[in-house]
Amino acid sequence: MRDLSPLFDPAGVIIAGASAHPGKFGFVALHNLLAAGYAGRVFATNLDQEPVLGIHTVASVDDLPHGRADLIVVCTPGPTVSGILRQAAARGVRAAFVTSAGFGEAGGDGPARERELVALAEELDMVLAGPNAQGVVSTPSGLCAQIVAPYPPPGGIGVVSQSGNLVSTFLNLASVSGVGVSRAVSAGNAAALDVGDYLEWYGVDDVTRVCLAYVEGVRDGRRFMQSVAETAAVKPVVVVKGGASLEGQRAALSHTGSLASDDRIFTGALRQAGAVRAQGVEEAFDAAALFATQPLPQGNRVAVVTTVGGWGVLTADAISGTALELAALPDDLLASIGERVPPRWSRNNPIDLAGGETRDTVPEVLDLVAGHRDIDAVIFLGLGIQSNQARLMSEGRFFPDHGLDRIVSYHRRQDQRYAEAAMAVAAARGKPVLVASELAVADPANPGVAAVREGGGYCYPSARRAVAALAHAWDYHRRRRARRDA
Amino acid sequence: MADREPRPLVTLSEHESKLLLARFGLPIASERVVATPEAAVGAADEIGFPVAVKVCGRRIAHKTERGLVRLGLRDAAAVRQAGTDLLARVTTEDGDVELLVAAMLASSRELIVGMSTDPTFGPSVMLGIGGIFAEVVADVAFRLLPMTTADAHAMIDDLVTQGLLGEFRGEPPVDRDALAAVVMAVATCAEADASIDAIDVNPVLVVDGAPVAVDALVVTR
Numbered sequence: 001m002r003d004l005s006p007l008f009d010p011a012g013v014i015i016a017g018a019s020a021h022p023g024k025f026g027f028v029a030l031h032n033l034l035a036a037g038y039a040g041r042v043f044a045t046n047l048d049q050e051p052v053l054g055i056h057t058v059a060s061v062d063d064l065p066h067g068r069a070d071l072i073v074v075c076t077p078g079p080t081v082s083g084i085l086r087q088a089a090a091r092g093v094r095a096a097f098v099t100s101a102g103f104g105e106a107g108g109d110g111p112a113r114e115r116e117l118v119a120l121a122e123e124l125d126m127v128l129a130g131p132n133a134q135g136v137v138s139t140p141s142g143l144c145a146q147i148v149a150p151y152p153p154p155g156g157i158g159v160v161s162q163s164g165n166l167v168s169t170f171l172n173l174a175s176v177s178g179v180g181v182s183r184a185v186s187a188g189n190a191a192a193l194d195v196g197d198y199l200e201w202y203g204v205d206d207v208t209r210v211c212l213a214y215v216e217g218v219r220d221g222r223r224f225m226q227s228v229a230e231t232a233a234v235k236p237v238v239v240v241k242g243g244a245s246l247e248g249q250r251a252a253l254s255h256t257g258s259l260a261s262d263d264r265i266f267t268g269a270l271r272q273a274g275a276v277r278a279q280g281v282e283e284a285f286d287a288a289a290l291f292a293t294q295p296l297p298q299g300n301r302v303a304v305v306t307t308v309g310g311w312g313v314l315t316a317d318a319i320s321g322t323a324l325e326l327a328a329l330p331d332d333l334l335a336s337i338g339e340r341v342p343p344r345w346s347r348n349n350p351i352d353l354a355g356g357e358t359r360d361t362v363p364e365v366l367d368l369v370a371g372h373r374d375i376d377a378v379i380f381l382g383l384g385i386q387s388n389q390a391r392l393m394s395e396g397r398f399f400p401d402h403g404l405d406r407i408v409s410y411h412r413r414q415d416q417r418y419a420e421a422a423m424a425v426a427a428a429r430g431k432p433v434l435v436a437s438e439l440a441v442a443d444p445a446n447p448g449v450a451a452v453r454e455g456g457g458y459c460y461p462s463a464r465r466a467v468a469a470l471a472h473a474w475d476y477h478r479r480r481r482a483r484r485d486a
Numbered sequence: 487m488a489d490r491e492p493r494p495l496v497t498l499s500e501h502e503s504k505l506l507l508a509r510f511g512l513p514i515a516s517e518r519v520v521a522t523p524e525a526a527v528g529a530a531d532e533i534g535f536p537v538a539v540k541v542c543g544r545r546i547a548h549k550t551e552r553g554l555v556r557l558g559l560r561d562a563a564a565v566r567q568a569g570t571d572l573l574a575r576v577t578t579e580d581g582d583v584e585l586l587v588a589a590m591l592a593s594s595r596e597l598i599v600g601m602s603t604d605p606t607f608g609p610s611v612m613l614g615i616g617g618i619f620a621e622v623v624a625d626v627a628f629r630l631l632p633m634t635t636a637d638a639h640a641m642i643d644d645l646v647t648q649g650l651l652g653e654f655r656g657e658p659p660v661d662r663d664a665l666a667a668v669v670m671a672v673a674t675c676a677e678a679d680a681s682i683d684a685i686d687v688n689p690v691l692v693v694d695g696a697p698v699a700v701d702a703l704v705v706t707r
């Protein structure tokens with residue numbers, strides 16, 4: 001496996017082709033690097049030696065000191081790239097991220113130029129990312145060497161994508177949810193390093209807890225699946241594949257051959273490799289967020305704790321379409337919940353508290369349920385309702401009189417407690433406790449939702465999405481266990 | 487130097503294919519290969535009626551589409567007639583052919599198991615729901631070779647139409663261990679011989695819950 005630490009944790013970075021024009025990639029790359037707070041040494045080249053963003057530039061990499069930078073981010077026109085790599089190697093640079101276009105994706109001699117670039121990188125013993133790629137992000141190093149936004153919060157998700165914009169998509173979801181990112185890279189043309197190579201390195205990267213990959217096609221299917229399998233044996237790998245409907249089935253002598261489309265084989269091979277296949281970016285991020293923030297479910301018995309009936313019903317419906325199971329509530333659990341809520345509660349799973357909760361009911365019931373040996377995971381619905389009312393009260397014309405100030409702060413406190421309780425129970429009991437509310441999208445500032453985010457958790461935008469993520473986690477765990485036992 | 491021609495694909499006959507796969511544990515119904523309609527009658531007597539009679543040869547493909555199969559033959563006269571009709575349909579291009587006489591199995595469930603070679607992923611094994619709607623329904627699961635018995639079980643779990651694998655029309659559920667063994671017979675056969683390009687075991691009938699291969703095709707290069 002190639003050591004990618006010069007790419008992800010460089011001691012210094014050169015931006016080749018820094019521009020003074022804020023609309024140019026060469027400006028944006030330097031801007032993003034500096035604005036995100038990269039702590040290492042920063043150098044920049046500019047043919048006219050104009051200062052850019054307060055950075056003194058030199059005309060050529062040759063003018064830079066030796067051994068001061070590990071990574072060069074190349075933003076110059078395609079034909080100049082190989083010369084710059086030679087100069088960079090002579091200055092001790094060990095990794096190149098090439099944003100420049102005009103290689104394999106272009107017609108004419110582009111593909112030949114790309115092959116030459118790969119050969120050159122091999123000759124120089126240099127890590128080569130790209131070309132035609134958008135950037136690399138690494139929160140442990142405060143590195144935002146990309147020509148696009150955003151710079152995500154730090155966390156455990158390692159992102160790799162054959163499409164640069166899909167990297168941005170995942171980073172945006174990380175930013176809004178607060179479930180952060182360890183590393184992210186756009187593979188671009190993947191001339192030397194493809195998704196599988198990055199996954200292998202993420203597999204041994206201690207900061208990365210879960211990998212999130214977008215793939216459209218692979219040149220060597222077997223090698224790619226081997227990389228996925230090696231990584232998935234160590235940590236979860238969530239994959240979104242594009243292009244499923246593009247290819248037809250091929251004519252073949254055998255029935256099996258006529259049924260063997262690339263996508264079907266890809267799907268089976270991914271399962272065999274132990275990866276999690278998600279159907280879209282939301283589903284993929286939802287699953288990655290679970291892996292990044294929750295313990296894995298050790299079984300498939302789910303309890304739904306809700307303060308509102310309809311949500312419980314829909315969650316039960318969603319569970320019925322998966323390998324998860326709505327747990328039958330054992331008598332002792334029924335009895336202990338019954339001691340804490342009025343008799344009108346559901347006495348069944350979903351555990352509908354039916355508005356009978358007092359100050360401590362939700363945290364107590366969550367702990368009772370998650371603590372029971374017959375329950376493997378909990379989904380909690382009802383977070384944010386009180387704060388939602390508090391918001392209406394606090395924004396209305398009667399506030400803060402008529403006792404509204406007191407009830408508003410009580411409601412907000414309660415939602416914060418629920419959020420904190422859900423996360424504390426998950427940690428204490430070693431079982432996933434998922435929280436779901438549309439307020440995650442409708443009002444991210446809702447104190448319940450905000451408390452989940454600030455506590456390092458993830459509030460699912462719907463119970464259905466929470467169920468899908470939990471089903472993925474259970475499937476991953478079950479298959480990994482089966483492989484270990486085999 | 488001229489480009490080397492890719493080696494042509496060679497198909498084994500149905501009987502040869504089954505015998506090869508049976509060595510790797512594929513369950514097949516009892517059958518005989520004979521040269522004449524009269525010998526077919528003798529074979530049917532040994533096997534027990536009803537029987538199926540098919541044309542069997544290395545160059546015979548798409549038997550059903552070409553009308554080279556006669557099913558549900560209940561007595562000696564029907565077998566003799568079928569054998570005569572079938573041999574009359576054979577052309578010189580079909581090369582050497584024989585008559586294959588096989589026990590007629592009663593089943594309402596068909597599966598398909600096979601192996602094919604993909605340009606990107608190499609050899610892979612497939613399990614799917616069979617029958618006339620197989621291509622349309624396309625409820626299939628693939629795994630790359632080499633694979634394990636646990637993978638074979640996971641393929642069974644991957645099929646969407648699980649209802650067809652449970653109790654069905656008064657028949658017991660499909661024996662999942664036996665079905666995994668069918669998948670592994672195809673997998674181990676393909677692994678044992680790198681010249682195998684494709685395998686079809688189609689259909690695999692489910693008889694009282696047990697999978698039995700009724701037709702098979704092995705393609706080598």
